[in-house]
Amino acid sequence: MKNIVSSIVLIGLVMSVQTGYSQKKKNKNREENIPVTTDNSSQRDSSFKEYSNVITSLAISDEGIFTVHKVESEYYYEIPFAQFGNDMLWVTRISKIPDGFGGGYVNAGSKTNEQVVQWSRVNNAILLRSISYSNVANDSLPIHHSIIANNNHPIIESFKIEAFNPDSSAVVISVNNLFLADNRAISGVSESMRQQYKVKALEKNRSFINRMASYPENVEVRHEMTYSASEPPSNSKTGTISLEVSQSMYLLPETPMQPRLYDKRVGWFTLSQVDYGSDALKADKKTYIRRWRLEPKDPEAYARGELVEPVKPIIYYLDPATPDRWKPFFIQGVEDWQAAFEVAGFKNAIIAKEAPTPEEDPNWSPEDARFSTIRYIATTTRNAMGPSVSDPRSGEIIESDIVWYHNHIRSYRNRYLLETGAANPLARTLNTPEAEIGEMMRMVIAHEVGHALGLPHNMKASYSYPTDSLRSATFTQKWGLAASIMDYTRYNYVAQPGDEGVRWVRMLGPYDKYAINWGYRVISGVESAEDEKVTLNKWISDKAGDARYLFGSYNAYDPSSQTESVGNDPIKASSYGLSNLKIVAKNLKEWTSTPGEAYDDLDELYGELLSVWSRYAGHVNMLIGGIYQEYKTTDQSGVVYSHIEKNQQQEALKFINKNVFVTPDWLLQDDILQNIEASGALAKVRSLQSGQLSSLLQEGKMKRMIENEALNGNEAYTLSSMLSELRKGIWSELSDTKNIDAFRRNLQREHVIRLEKLMINDAKNRSDISALVRVELKEIQKAARSAAHRYGSDLMKAHLQDIDALVDSILDED
Structure with a gap:
C-alpha cells in the first residue's frame, strides 16, 4: 500500500525564497512569523480531542x-x-x-x-x-x-x-x-x-x-x-x-544541490530565478540547467581522473506492462547513456531494471515518487515522451517517467519503409524484422532518456555531417546520422541503392557526450555556480569551430536547425531523398499488400509518403530567405546571424521549380490511386504544392529578403528576383503554348490567390512587398492575356481568361 499524496502546478511557481539556495538550512526556510507551538500545556485545551x-x-x-x-x-x-x-x-x-x-x-x-x-x-x-x-x-x-x-x-x-x-x-x-x-x-x-x-x-x-x-x-x-x-x-x-x-x-533535500548556470550554446532544459541580492545593477535573472544530482562515491579518485560510481545512480524501472520481447531494447536505450556519463567521469551512472514483481515487492508502484519508470501505454497514440520533475531551488531532477505509446511502433515501421526501402531490403515489408524494429525502439527510448537527463532537442546536430558522408558505411557506423540523438534525424534517407553497410537508424553522437560532460562533470574547488563559469566557458571554447558541438533549437528561419533533416546540404539531401522516394512509390503497393486484406495499409502509407515528400521540399524551401543562427558570446569571433549565400538560395528555387511545382507524375501511380479512393488526387497535390507555395511566400521570409538587400546590396538574393523566377517557373507553359494540365492549373490559381493574400496583409503597411506583388500580378495578367488566344483548347482559354479576370478584381479592390 505505497503510493502518492497531493500535488500542485509547477508551471507557475509564484513564491519567494526564504534564504539563499547555497546556504539554506532547514529552520531558516520556514514560513516567517508563523507560531509553531510545541508547549504541551498550550496544546491541551478543551478544543482538541484526545x-x-x-x-x-x-x-x-x-x-x-x-x-x-x-x-x-x-x-x-x-x-x-x-x-x-x-x-x-x-x-x-x-x-x-x-x-x-x-x-x-x-x-x-x-x-x-x-x-x-x-x-x-x-x-x-x-x-x-x-x-x-x-x-x-x-x-x-x-x-x-x-x-x-x-x-x-x-x-x-x-x-x-x-x-x-x-x-x-x-x-x-x-x-x-x-x-x-x-x-x-x-x-x-x-x-x-x-x-x-x-x-x-x-x-x-x-x-x-x-x-x-x-x-x-x-x-x-x-x-x-x-x-x-x-x-x-x-x-x-x-x-x-x-x-x-x-x-x-x-x-x-535539506541542502539544495549546487546549481549550474545555463549557457545557451549548450542545450539544456532550464529554470530561472530573479536574484535581487545580486551586485548587478538590475533585477538579475539567473538561469540554471536541470540535471540529476550525481556525486562521486570516491571524490579523490574522481579528481585523479578515474571512473567512479555515483553515490546515487539514475535508475529506470520498466513498466510491468512492457512486452517481454521489447524489454532488452528498452534497457539498452537507457544504458546507451553510460558511455556519455563515462566522459563525465562516472561509471554505471544510469541503469535500467525490470520492475519487481508483486511477490518481490507488493508495495512497488510506478506512481511512487521514489521510482523513475518507463511507462508502456496501451493506446493508439503514436508518440513517446521523456518528462521529469525537478527541484525549483536548484534544478535537481528528482524523478522522471518516460512514456512509450504502444502504437508508436507503427510510426517507425512506416517511416523505415518509406525513407530507407529503396536501398534497404529489410525495410520493404510491413512485418519489419524484430531486430530492426527493436533497434528503432531502443533509439527512441535513448532519445527520451536524453530529455529526462535535461537535454532538449538539438536540431542543428544533423547539419554537422557532410551529406555524402551518410552514404559511407565506415562513417555512419562510427558517427551515426547526426551529431546528437536529440535531433529528429530518424533515418538515413540519403543512402542510395548499392550503398552497402550504411547505418539506417540514428544513435548517440559526439554532441551527446559533450553535453553530458558539460552538465554533469563535477568541478572541484568551487563554492558557487558563478565560480564554475570560467571552466564551463573553456569547455565550450575548446570545441569552437567544430560543427559537431553546436546547439540549435528549431526555428522558422534557420535551415541548419530543421526537424527531420539529414546532412549539411538540404538540396543534395532532398535530391537523394526524392530519388529514393520515387523507387518506393513504384513498389508501394507490392510492399504493403497482405493476401486477404484490404488496401488500408496502402492508403495509410501513401498518405505518409506524401508527407515525407513535403518534408524534403520544405528543407530546401527554408534556404530561401534563410538566416543561419549560431549562439556566441562577446569573446568569440564571428556573428550570431548570417544570411544564406545568394547562389545557394537561387539553387534552392531552381530545385523547387523543378521538383516541387511540376506535376508529380511519379506520385500518381494508378495501382495506388485506383485502390485507395474514388477521387482526390487533384486535391492532394494541390494541398502539397499550396503548402510549399505558402511557405515560400511567407511575409516574414520576404521581409528578411528585403532587409538583406538593404544591408548587403548585390550580395543578396533579392525578393524581386525570387518572385520573378518563381513566376517564370509556375507559368512556364505560356511562353510556348504548352498544355497546362489540371495539376498545374490548380497551382497557377493558387499562386495568384497567395499573391492576393500578400496584398491584403500588407495593405496597412504598404511596404515593398505590396509593390513587388503588384508587379508580379500584372506580369501574370499580361502573359495570360497574350497566351489565351494562342490556345486551341476551350479549357485552356477559359483558365487563362479566368486568371485575367481574377487579377483585375484583385487590383481593382486594392
Whole structure:
C-alpha cells in the first residue's frame, strides 16, 4: 500500500525564497512569523480531542515521513512538527483514465500538476502553502524582507487540528476533504478539459480514497474522482468522467544541490530565478540547467581522473506492462547513456531494471515518487515522451517517467519503409524484422532518456555531417546520422541503392557526450555556480569551430536547425531523398499488400509518403530567405546571424521549380490511386504544392529578403528576383503554348490567390512587398492575356481568361 499524496502546478511557481539556495538550512526556510507551538500545556485545551479518541483501535496506520491513518472511512495525517516549514515537492499524476481522455496524449502516469509546498501552523489551524523560488535573495540581506512582503505564499488548504500525538511532537489532521473535494490545485482535470467535456461538478458520493501510504521521504495517495459531464470523452450515456489520481508529496533535500548556470550554446532544459541580492545593477535573472544530482562515491579518485560510481545512480524501472520481447531494447536505450556519463567521469551512472514483481515487492508502484519508470501505454497514440520533475531551488531532477505509446511502433515501421526501402531490403515489408524494429525502439527510448537527463532537442546536430558522408558505411557506423540523438534525424534517407553497410537508424553522437560532460562533470574547488563559469566557458571554447558541438533549437528561419533533416546540404539531401522516394512509390503497393486484406495499409502509407515528400521540399524551401543562427558570446569571433549565400538560395528555387511545382507524375501511380479512393488526387497535390507555395511566400521570409538587400546590396538574393523566377517557373507553359494540365492549373490559381493574400496583409503597411506583388500580378495578367488566344483548347482559354479576370478584381479592390 505505497503510493502518492497531493500535488500542485509547477508551471507557475509564484513564491519567494526564504534564504539563499547555497546556504539554506532547514529552520531558516520556514514560513516567517508563523507560531509553531510545541508547549504541551498550550496544546491541551478543551478544543482538541484526545489522540486515542481520534486515532482509535480501529486505525490502520502506516509510518514514514508522516504517519498516515485510516479509521473506518476517515483518513488522517500525523505530521511531525519537525517537518513544518520544510520544502516538499507535490506532484499530481493521473494513474487511471477513461478511454479517449485528453485526446490521446494524456495517459496513465501523465503529470498534471507540480509544486513545492510547506506545512505550517497559525493558531489552531494547519496550513498547506504553495512556495515559489522565482524571486530570491539571501536572508542576510535587507532586501530579503521585501521579497517576503511582495511574494506572499498562497494557501492551498487550511485544516482543523484534530489532536496531538501522545508526546506532542506531531499534529493530527483529517485529509478527506483535501482529496475528496474539487481542489483545482491537485486536480487531474485541467481547465481546458473541463470546458471541452463540459464538466459540471465533482460527484462526492462517487469519489473515494483508494490508497494512502507513507515512506521515509514521501507520502503517496490514490483517489478516485468522478465528475458529472455533458460531453464525456467516452461512455457518453453515463454522463460522467471517472479517473484515479495519484498524489505524491516528496521531501526535498535539506541542502539544495549546487546549481549550474545555463549557457545557451549548450542545450539544456532550464529554470530561472530573479536574484535581487545580486551586485548587478538590475533585477538579475539567473538561469540554471536541470540535471540529476550525481556525486562521486570516491571524490579523490574522481579528481585523479578515474571512473567512479555515483553515490546515487539514475535508475529506470520498466513498466510491468512492457512486452517481454521489447524489454532488452528498452534497457539498452537507457544504458546507451553510460558511455556519455563515462566522459563525465562516472561509471554505471544510469541503469535500467525490470520492475519487481508483486511477490518481490507488493508495495512497488510506478506512481511512487521514489521510482523513475518507463511507462508502456496501451493506446493508439503514436508518440513517446521523456518528462521529469525537478527541484525549483536548484534544478535537481528528482524523478522522471518516460512514456512509450504502444502504437508508436507503427510510426517507425512506416517511416523505415518509406525513407530507407529503396536501398534497404529489410525495410520493404510491413512485418519489419524484430531486430530492426527493436533497434528503432531502443533509439527512441535513448532519445527520451536524453530529455529526462535535461537535454532538449538539438536540431542543428544533423547539419554537422557532410551529406555524402551518410552514404559511407565506415562513417555512419562510427558517427551515426547526426551529431546528437536529440535531433529528429530518424533515418538515413540519403543512402542510395548499392550503398552497402550504411547505418539506417540514428544513435548517440559526439554532441551527446559533450553535453553530458558539460552538465554533469563535477568541478572541484568551487563554492558557487558563478565560480564554475570560467571552466564551463573553456569547455565550450575548446570545441569552437567544430560543427559537431553546436546547439540549435528549431526555428522558422534557420535551415541548419530543421526537424527531420539529414546532412549539411538540404538540396543534395532532398535530391537523394526524392530519388529514393520515387523507387518506393513504384513498389508501394507490392510492399504493403497482405493476401486477404484490404488496401488500408496502402492508403495509410501513401498518405505518409506524401508527407515525407513535403518534408524534403520544405528543407530546401527554408534556404530561401534563410538566416543561419549560431549562439556566441562577446569573446568569440564571428556573428550570431548570417544570411544564406545568394547562389545557394537561387539553387534552392531552381530545385523547387523543378521538383516541387511540376506535376508529380511519379506520385500518381494508378495501382495506388485506383485502390485507395474514388477521387482526390487533384486535391492532394494541390494541398502539397499550396503548402510549399505558402511557405515560400511567407511575409516574414520576404521581409528578411528585403532587409538583406538593404544591408548587403548585390550580395543578396533579392525578393524581386525570387518572385520573378518563381513566376517564370509556375507559368512556364505560356511562353510556348504548352498544355497546362489540371495539376498545374490548380497551382497557377493558387499562386495568384497567395499573391492576393500578400496584398491584403500588407495593405496597412504598404511596404515593398505590396509593390513587388503588384508587379508580379500584372506580369501574370499580361502573359495570360497574350497566351489565351494562342490556345486551341476551350479549357485552356477559359483558365487563362479566368486568371485575367481574377487579377483585375484583385487590383481593382486594392
